[in-house]
Amino acid sequence: MAHVLRGLDGVVAATSGVTQITDERLFYRGIAVEDLFAHSTHEEVIFLLWEGRLPMAEELAAFRDRLAGEAHVPAELYTFLARLPRTAPPMSLLRALVDAASLLDEDAEKRTPEARRTVALRLVARMPLFAAAVGRHRAGKEVETAVEAAAGDGKLARAFLRAFRGEEPPEEDVRVLDRTFLLHADHELNASTFVARSVASTLSDMYSAVVAAVGALKGPLHGGANEGVMTMLEEIGPEGDWMRYVADKLARKERIMGFGHRVYKRGDPRTPLLRSLAREVLSRRGEIVWLELAERIEAYMEEVKGLKPNVDYYAALVYRGLGIPKEMYPLMFAVARTAGWTAHLFEQYADNRLIRPRAVYVGPVSVPYVPIEQRDHERR
Template sequence: MSDEVKRGLEGVVVFESRLSYIDGDAGELGYRGYAIEDFAREASYEEVLSLLWNGEWPTRAEHDEFAARLAAERDLDPAVYDLIEALAAQDENPMAALRTVVSALSASDPDADADPADRETNLAKGCRITAKFPTALAAFARLRNGFDPVEPREDLGHAANFLYMLNGEEPDEVAAETFDTALVLHADHGLNASTFAAMVTTSTMSDLHSGVTSAIGTLAGSLHGGANQNVMRMLKEIDESDADPGDWIESAVEEGRRIPGFGHRVYNVRDPRAGILETYSERLGEESGDPRWYDYSVAIEEYMTEEKGLAPNVDFYSASMYYQMGIPMDLYTPIFALSRVGGWIAHMLEQYEDNRLIRPRAHYVGDRGREFVPLDER
């Protein structure tokens, strides 16, 4: 066995997967063999969940049945609403609140104690977790602002229902379509840190609730989630400065500031998801008659690409897109989780199918042969 250390597991292949493929040099991403560009604008998040969890696109009948099943699981147990109210009253961080709530969902799950390797039971639990995610997040967001939660509606799609519960009014077609596409694009992305955390948990034969809770805790870290919040803070800083965005970004780079939303651990070229989200950011600006956030973003990308050779990642245009939809900035990462939970569950299902405990080794570099001295002689 080699003792070579790969910091951050850089370049280490530890699993085989049929879920998503990434080519960082070509800028390609696909789910189950389908290129993201071919379906992101057409397929709903519910369809993508079916693809990831079952391996194939659903028929119309299968889609309708699955969407209805998902919608029927949206409401929360009264005890969970009480927990969310308590967390909101304490002004808990949204990601920490989401982590706590998802862990608590197992208490009211009828299959909580089922065999963790049973696929049908896991699909049922995965459906419940995914369905209740948006309800919990929207309820928390409203309660902390002094508003009552909005009950979920079964006649709205997954994306539209979340916006309805968050804002208290049904979203227009553009907003619903935009948010649905964002969920599709964030649903899975290979063996990222949060997905790996979920799989490590699963490999111990723990349950889905534990795996998703592990994943949320991992996504909460600033090196994984949260970049789009920093992008939006940057755009607002430009707006408040009244400076030309090109001049502002040039000065910021010269000052040594780190520009969020650029570069990626995997992609060496433009993130394929960024191009799709860019069109929605532009569309939202046109619809509202206020294109400045999109215009600022374009100016920044042009400078960073031409002067620094850096391309935007998925977070860059999602920032202005979410902001134009009226979504609070500190909900951007929880929304990432709201989408990625579908991918986390898909990878855990795959792990259960051919499980082996994930147990890497560390190369010891400390002292050896030190002499123990009893307490009274120290």
């Protein structure tokens, strides 16, 4: 029997020039994510992931203008969203919007590099507005006017916050969300990116690939982990017996959300950066107690299990500090990761081979066929 690696653990499935993970560090197109966090922006990182280099000032301005120009949401999608149940899972609503948007895009089925680039621009530009629309719809708030007021902004973090809140956000909030998006922009062949590339390998359209990626990101072991982190912290409470809570979960062999990583064993390089953002926004909000609770659990988990927090752990606290409801945390991940999904799709389409792995069969063999009359007789 062939050797099987469950979950494709350690299997190399593609070559890529987008993101590199090495020696517990993360690089976008060869540039350390710490340097980008300190000096760059989400939009500049999108350009970098797509083009393989940092833009000149004029190129970045033009790129932001193009994002702003593609950001408007077709009116039909507001009507469509209004007919969907407010109680539906946020990621399901987002998935529905992306899928419906493909039906209104004349470039969706075109296979030229130029058409795919236009589709990618629309996806990246509209995803913050889709996420804000979902949030407002679920909260029973007016959607179209608030979202359209933010549609012409080439700064994606500001566009989301303006649309979701229905008012101009403070620049310090925009900067924090922008840095958070930057850190989530890509991460090699994570589950949703692998799914997107698999769909694209059939030469299906880019919307279908991104819809599939959103579906993968919805899972609690991927994009839903940040929501799980906040749920855990709220169940404990700032004054709760956190050690007993965590110890009881470990005794029941239950997962502590936000800890451990398939790739990083000595620590996710994005964690300290997100911790710093969480400290900033929670301090402004007067809710630093949540960070203190998270840090106590972090120290305990490292002591008793040798596990370090991953990207989801402190991202959850950043989103709380920005006033984003926890059920929307996975949507924030999707907004940011659309940059990486589309960058990988460009690679897949440019040098495509159908992704078609094999499986080791473990079922019964040489089973004789029994006619239905005999089956009925034998079972009486």
